[in-house]
Amino acid sequence: DGGITQSPKYLFRKEGQNVTLSCEQNLNHDAMYWYRQDPGQGLRLIYYSQIVNDFQKGDIAEGYSVSREKKESFPLTVTSAQKNPTAFYLCASSILDGYTFGSGTRLTVV
Amino acid sequence: QQQVKQSPQSLIVQKGGIPIINCAYENTAFDYFPWYQQFPGKGPALLIAIRPDVSEKKEGRFTISFNKSAKQFSLHIMDSQPGDSATYFCAASLSPGGGNKLTFGTGTQLKVEL
Numbered sequence: 705d706g707g708i709t710q711s712p713k714y715l716f717r718k719e720g721q722n723v724t725l726s727c728e729q730n731l732n733h734d735a736m737y738w739y740r741q742d743p744g745q746g747l748r749l750i751y752y753s754q755i756v757n758d759f760q761k762g763d764i765a766e767g768y769s770v771s772r773e774k775k776e777s778f779p780l781t782v783t784s785a786q787k788n789p790t791a792f793y794l795c796a797s798s799i800l801d802g803y804t805f806g807s808g809t810r811l812t813v814v
Numbered sequence: 815q816q817q818v819k820q821s822p823q824s825l826i827v828q829k830g831g832i833p834i835i836n837c838a839y840e841n842t843a844f845d846y847f848p849w850y851q852q853f854p855g856k857g858p859a860l861l862i863a864i865r866p867d868v869s870e871k872k873e874g875r876f877t878i879s880f881n882k883s884a885k886q887f888s889l890h891i892m893d894s895q896p897g898d899s900a901t902y903f904c905a906a907s908l909s910p911g912g913g914n915k916l917t918f919g920t921g922t923q924l925k926v927e928l
Contacts, residue, residue: 710857735913744823746903746920747858754913762915794857800911802848805857 706731708806710795715811717782717789725780725809727795734799736778740764741792741808750793753778782811789813817841818906820919827894828927835922836888837904844906848916849878849889852901861889861902894926 708729717723729736735754739747749762753772767786772778782789790813795806819838827833839847845866850858864871864878864887871878875892891898902922908914 708857735911737915739918744920746820746918747916748918749915752913752915760913796916798910798914800909802846802860802863802910803916805850805859807857808855810855 708795708797708804710793710806710809712809713807715809716814717811718814720784722781722783723811725782725793725795725811727778727780727806728776729778729795729797729804730776731797731799731804732775733797733804734775735797736772737796737798737803738762738768738770738778738780739794739796741794747794750780817917818904818919820904820922822922823920824923824925826925826927829895831894831926833891833894833898833924833926834888835902835904835924836886837906837919838884838886839906839917840885841906841917842885843908844917846907846909846914847878847880847887848905849876850903850905852903852921858903891924894924896926896928899925 711726737752738750748764751770753759769781793809817840848863849861851861852858862873862876866882877890880887904919905916907916
């Protein structure tokens with residue numbers, strides 16, 4: 705079945721530590737996105753990529769970094785510069801018919 | 815600047831009732847308006863989407879009403895069931911694909927009681 709796989713499902717980060725969230729898709733979609741979800745704030749765009757080796761900042765990119773070396777993969781790194789990283793992170797991809805979301809990674813700072 | 819405003823924040827209806835969730839957008843260039851359903855701990859799943867060339871679209875028990883002049887659209891859930899209890903998000907974008915971004919409303923928590 706085609707879809708988006710996010711891993712891990714749960715992730716715990718210590719203060720000052722960088723962590724990387726994985727997002728893999730087998731839908732052959734060109735565009736991929738990372739959203740952050742906090743209670744009562746909906747989904748906010750962190751980064752997006754229209755094509756391999758290219759990506760743009762979204763609305764809340766500070767403290768995050770991404771790479772797009774392969775069409776299928778769009779990993780997100782939460783750096784120590786992100787002061788409030790505890791949230792639910794969602795990866796998505798799109799084609800003309802619409803957007804598909806992964807099942808998310810819940811990141812908690814311990 | 816929030817470009818998609820959603821209301822209400824939460825909603826409780828009785829089984830069989832018709833919950834209505836409303837959204838308003840600002841960017842007149844938007845031409846794709848989807849609704850997503852999200853259960854706790856899961857990613858959003860597409861329910862139904864509409865383009866601005868039609869005023870209404872039905873899929874099963876879910877209906878989108880679209881008012882282009884007012885820049886508003888709404889979701890109606892007919893014969894609501896306890897299994898419909900979830901968070902619903904409206905969104906808007908330019909046509910999907912090509913890296914166009916979805917802008918989301920803040921969500922509505924729906925509870926359908928027996």
